Each structure stands twice: as structure tokens, then as C-alpha cells.
Amino acid sequence: MNEFKRAKEKYEETPIPEELDGLVRIGIRQGQEQYRRRHGRSFRRSLGTAAACFTVVLAALNLSPTMAAAAADVPVLGGLFQVLTIRSYEKEKDQVYYQVEIPEVDSDADIARRVNAEIQERVDEHVAEMEQMWTEYHDSFMATGGTEEEWAQRSMDVNVAYEVKSQTETTVSFVVDLSQCSFSASQTQYYYNLDLAHDRDITLRDLLGEDWVEICNQSIQGQIDETAPEDNFCFPPEEGGFTTVDETTSFYIRQDGVPVVVFPKYAIAAGAAGVLEFEIRK
Amino acid sequence: MSHVPESQLTTYLVEEQARFYRLAYSYLKNREEALDAVQTAVCKALEKQDSLRDAGAMRTWFCRILVNVCTDQLRHRQRVIPLPTEELDTESYEDPLPGDDFLARRVDALPMELQTVVKLRFYEELSLREIAAVTRCPLSTVKSRLYTGLKKLRISMEGAEY
Numbered sequence: 486m487n488e489f490k491r492a493k494e495k496y497e498e499t500p501i502p503e504e505l506d507g508l509v510r511i512g513i514r515q516g517q518e519q520y521r522r523r524h525g526r527s528f529r530r531s532l533g534t535a536a537a538c539f540t541v542v543l544a545a546l547n548l549s550p551t552m553a554a555a556a557a558d559v560p561v562l563g564g565l566f567q568v569l570t571i572r573s574y575e576k577e578k579d580q581v582y583y584q585v586e587i588p589e590v591d592s593d594a595d596i597a598r599r600v601n602a603e604i605q606e607r608v609d610e611h612v613a614e615m616e617q618m619w620t621e622y623h624d625s626f627m628a629t630g631g632t633e634e635e636w637a638q639r640s641m642d643v644n645v646a647y648e649v650k651s652q653t654e655t656t657v658s659f660v661v662d663l664s665q666c667s668f669s670a671s672q673t674q675y676y677y678n679l680d681l682a683h684d685r686d687i688t689l690r691d692l693l694g695e696d697w698v699e700i701c702n703q704s705i706q707g708q709i710d711e712t713a714p715e716d717n718f719c720f721p722p723e724e725g726g727f728t729t730v731d732e733t734t735s736f737y738i739r740q741d742g743v744p745v746v747v748f749p750k751y752a753i754a755a756g757a758a759g760v761l762e763f764e765i766r767k
Numbered sequence: 768m769s770h771v772p773e774s775q776l777t778t779y780l781v782e783e784q785a786r787f788y789r790l791a792y793s794y795l796k797n798r799e800e801a802l803d804a805v806q807t808a809v810c811k812a813l814e815k816q817d818s819l820r821d822a823g824a825m826r827t828w829f830c831r832i833l834v835n836v837c838t839d840q841l842r843h844r845q846r847v848i849p850l851p852t853e854e855l856d857t858e859s860y861e862d863p864l865p866g867d868d869f870l871a872r873r874v875d876a877l878p879m880e881l882q883t884v885v886k887l888r889f890y891e892e893l894s895l896r897e898i899a900a901v902t903r904c905p906l907s908t909v910k911s912r913l914y915t916g917l918k919k920l921r922i923s924m925e926g927a928e929y
Binding site for chain 2: 505510515625629639
């Protein structure tokens with residue numbers, strides 16, 4: 486088998502990219518998270534400073550019969566509103582594992598209605614898109630010579646989760662997380678910062694004042710520059726790296742009131758960096 | 768039925784990462800896609816850690832996940848960009864004893880099931896029994912795929928079987 490000696494040598498000469506280690510560690514974290522979620526030790530449901538939790542069984546929420554309407558944890562908050570799980574289900578269909586927890590802001594404020602409708606729409610879109618992708622994948626799998634037996638070993642996870650970052654009597658900051666894991670993995674996060682008393686979104690300008698853009702930019706650039714070169718995956722500004730924040734920049738409000746700006750994976754840095762967060766101090 | 772500690776699995780995944788990347792790269796021939804494949808496979812491994820019952824089988828167990836992710840990715844790619852036909856046609860090589868790098872290239876041009884067996888056998892040096900575990904095929908199928916692969920590569924089969 487000497488013929489293979491050279492082929493094997495060539496194989497072993499494959500250069501190993503520097504970011505591999507970072508990506509392996511991210512993969513480990515993601516996998517651990519999924520594993521824990523599936524085993525019910527959901528930390529996402531331990532919401533903020535909820536004073537108490539009780540269980541409400543939600544029935545007849547236009548669930549298809551195959552979906553189990555799971556009981557939802559409802560954090561009871563003082564004040565004008567609460568964020569609760571309006572729909573929660575786990576199901577398996579055609580080897581797709583769904584784990585879905587949809588939040589709703591329970592308040593009379595118009596903004597709550599708007600946000601709830603938007604969340605519902607985004608979740609429905611996400612689920613429909615994943616179902617379509619799975620069908621297309623199945624068809625191309627079969628068209629390229631796959632067998633039903635091999636297909637049976639494939640699976641996809643579709644997850645919808647949310648996390649309340651902070652809350653006060655009248656405001657709430659939370660994130661809705663739509664993700665997918667199959668032959669590839671993807672994640673989209675939507676951040677909501679609401680002032681229910683005044684029926685409006687909270688902006689970075691509200692939190693930081695008129696100079697909010699400069700304050701954010703300085704703080705973020707400072708943190709990027711402080712990062713050790715070996716951990717710094719940020720692109721240079723001219724190659725799509727960080728330049729400035731604007732009205733569309735995502736952020737959440739920490740329980741101590743500090744805003745944290747969030748850039749999705751790939752937005753300003755290589756995929757190895759994952760989602761990047763920067764706390765902004767005045 | 769013993770449970771493999773999660774820490775043992777994560778240590779293994781971190782330590783052997785270069786191997787995984789090489790194997791993924793040999794399928795995908797694309798740096799970014801190979802990196803993605805390793806990350807996805809690692810994520811899946813942690814998620815499905817309960818299906819690993821025996822620490823001794825860790826390597827074949829993970830190899831299977833990784834090979835599946837890579838072949839899935841290739842299938843996914845096929846519906847987007849068709850591979851140039853000459854790359855698929857191993858018969859077009861005239862030279863019966865090709866030079867050094869030809870062999871590596873011809874291995875990559877083999878049909879997927881044959882490629883997997885040849886790579887795992889000669890690059891990763893897995894035994895035929897281990898390859899059977901990775902591919903979830905009977906040993907006899909692995910053997911016949913190895914023979915067919917080597918025949919296509921026009922290499923003598925001496926010493927390949929054990």
C-alpha cells in the first residue's frame with residue numbers, strides 16, 4: 486500500500502486554519518445548550534426577577550392536534566404588564582425536532598399589540614421557511630441517489646426561544662431567538678426594548694443622550710482595540726468591519742440599566758467570533 | 768450501559784480538531800465549508816451525547832457524525848452548483864500508474880461511499896470493522912466497497928484487508 490503513502494502525506498499537509506479552535510469551542514457551547522434545552526433544564530425560562538411563577542394551561546390556541554400544548558411558566562410582575570409564554574410546544578415531524586416557546590407582552594399598550602403581532606409573524610415565517618428547506622433538502626437528497634434508509638438518519642432542529650434581559654415596573658428588554666441546526670446552523674435574534682408606560686420603543690438616544698452615536702462608537706472601537714490580537718476576529722473597517730452604530734443597531738438593556746449593543750454573527754467579524762456584544766458606558 | 772462524561776467528549780473534540788478538519792476538508796475542498804462542517808458536527812455531537820454509550824467507540828461515533836455532515840453538505844451543494852463532469856469521471860485518466868498527487872485527486876473523484884471507505888482506511892487508518900461502525904454497513908459491504916474503490920484507482924489490493 487505504498488501508493489497511499491504520498492496521498493496520505495498530502496492529506497496530512499492540509500493546513501489547519503487558526504480559527505478552527507475557536508469554532509470547535511463555539512460548537513461545543515452550542516451543542517451543550519441544545520442538549521440542556523432538550524433535557525428540560527432550560528435556563529432560558531428562568532426569567533429575570535420574576536416574583537413568582539405559576540402554571541397556566543393554554544388550550545385552544547390554534548395548535549394543530551399533533552402539537553402538545555405545553556404548560557407555560559408565567560412570571561408575575563408588578564406594574565403594567567408581564568411577558569409570558571403564550572405558546573410552547575415540542576414536536577417531531579418528518580425528523581424535524583421543534584422546540585418552540587413564543588413570548589407575548591401582556592399589556593393594553595398599543596406597542597405590545599404591535600410587538601406581539603410582529604413576533605408571531607417572524608416565528609411563523611421561520612417555521613415555514615425551515616419546513617420548506619427540509620422538503621427541498623429531502624427532494625435533492627433523493628434526486629442525488631440517497632435512500633430512505635439514509636434519509637432516516639438525518640434530522641433538523643428548529644428552535645424558538647426568548648430571554649428577558651431586564652425589566653422594571655414599566656419597561657422590558659428581551660430577545661427572541663430563532664435558530665436552526667441541521668447540515669448547517671443558523672441563528673437570528675430580534676431585540677425588543679419597550680417602554681409600556683409611554684407606549685414606545687426605547688432607543689439608544691433615550692439611554693445615552695444626543696451624542697449616543699459617538700458614545701457607542703468610541704466605546705465599541707475601544708473594546709475592539711483592547712482585544713488581544715489572537716482573539717480578535719473583527720474585520721478591518723474597509724472590509725466590512727465595525728464603522729458606526731445607527732438606528733437599526735440591535736441592543737438590549739442589562740438589569741443594571743447599561744445598554745449592550747449586539748452584532749449578529751458575521752456582521753462585523755469572522756464567524757468564529759459568533760455574536761458580539763459590547764456594553765456601552767457613558 | 769455506562770454514560771460517557773461530557774468532559775471526556777469535549778476534551779476529545781478539542782484535542783483531535785485538526786484531524787476532523789482534515790477529514791472534512793478532504794470532502795469539501797473548501798476552507799470555510801470545512802470549518803462550518805466541523806463546528807456543526809461538534810455541535811451535533813454534544814447534542815446527541817446520550818447516544819454515545821461507550822467511550823471506546825468515541826472516534827467511530829464522531830467520525831460518523833462528521834462524515835454525515837460533510838456528505839449532506841455536498842448533496843446540498845449539488846443542488847446549487849453542479850460539479851464539472853470531468854471531475855466525476857475517474858475512467859478519463861489514462862495513466863495506469865499516476866504520479867504522486869494524482870492518487871489523492873483520484874481518491875477525491877471516487878463515488879462518495881467508496882471515497883469514505885478509502886479515506887478512513889488509508890488516511891485515518893481505521894480498521895474495516897471500525898469503518899463498518901462509522902458507515903453503519905455490514906463488514907462485507909465495506910470490504911466490497913474497498914475493493915471496488917481500489918480497482919477504480921487501479922491499485923493492488925494486497926495488504927488492504929484486515
